[in-house]
Amino acid sequence: MINYLIVDDEPLAHDLIEEFCGMLPHLELVGHCYNAMEAIQLLNKGVKVDIIFLDINMPKLSGFDFLRTLSHPPKVIVTTAYKEFALEGYELNVVDYLLKPFSFDRLVQAINKATQATPVQHSTPLQEEKKKENNRLFIKSDKKYHQITVDDILYIEAYGNYVKIHLEDELIISHEKISHYEAELAPFEFIRVHKSYLIAVPKIDRIEGNQIIIGDIKIPVGQTYKNSINKIIG
Template identity: 65%
Template sequence: MINYIIVDDEPLAHELIEEFCGMLPHLNLKQHCYNAMEAMQYLSSASVDIMFLDLNMPKLKGFDFLRTLPNPPQVIVTTAYKEFALEGYELNVVDYLLKPFSFERLVQAVNKAVGTMPSVSPVAKQVPPPALQSSFFIKGDKKYHQVFTQNLLFVEAYGNYTKLHLTDSMIISHEKISHFETLLPEGQFLRVHKSFIVSLDKIQTIEGNRIKIGQHEIPIGQTYRSVISRLL
């Protein structure tokens, strides 16, 4: 599970974030904190993956609180004040959401946060549980799916849509294939055709201008042959 806390002095903000996150699989709310002091006390004895952080709070402002944390979690700012965005990025926040924000905008922020989480713990050097491995959320069939990159075989352009071929299913997304070219981890996925991106470790054979992955044969575009030749 990906654990998160909400740090905000407005109860309605807590309700909205909890409602949105409740629609996403593998997100687990650990604590409601209504000021920075409560969050500081909680984080002194526990750790989380994501912190939704308001800025204008009593006693201790959001960014002043963030500066006190030696090892902060991934921070998604939620505020009505756009003028502090630059300061936020100087503090390495993952994203800056202006209230009122939509569900889609929160999903984008969560995608960024999950994408920046290390795939291997720097302390234990062990393979993490699947929920902490590289993943992203994508809308398909009127709901959001969490896609783990290790389960993704290849991506296929499909008119104005994109097909994500997984080991056990297929999702049709409204995003263009160029979106996935920037989203997927570099060095693990490769665009081999204007309509195809493949997972390198799922390739079984390369023969002529065809790549075989399971029962699928993916064409190699002429302009991408030099890229493929560097693999061989």
């Protein structure tokens, strides 16, 4: 479960974010804060927060000034009507910057970024476990969003205007292009081996000539992608 907090002085913004997040079953709201001081009080209580939806222009203390007070901030998704502060936001390592009014699809894209694992040097066992928890994506299929674990993906196959996402025990058809998932999965061990195939390197059983074997499936290697295979086998 991903716990999120809304920090915004506009009640309508709270309503919209809560409505959108309510459509994603693995998100749980832990609080509404209408200024930064309320957010500080809530966080000081030790409430577990994975994602903060943070407005910038708020009374008493701005969103960015609030963010600077946090020594170990959760993932932050900025929600604002002011695009001119985007650079400052990324300097503070915010995950994404949503300009109001934003769509449901745009919010899901931001959540996908927030829940992707970030490589950690010298990770402790607790950090490794947290990374596994965040190793997730929301996949749009038939007007629904499926939350999947990246480790469950075997390979992704282009299918006309869609893609088939082959999981260990499920098949999901997505409306996104294969290039979209190639970019989304860039931080993980996925490589393009054919114009129609993106594969999870840890799932490879063996390589035979111009074919990659994953379980009972034989995936062709495209001529222009052979360098990717050479990198795998050294």
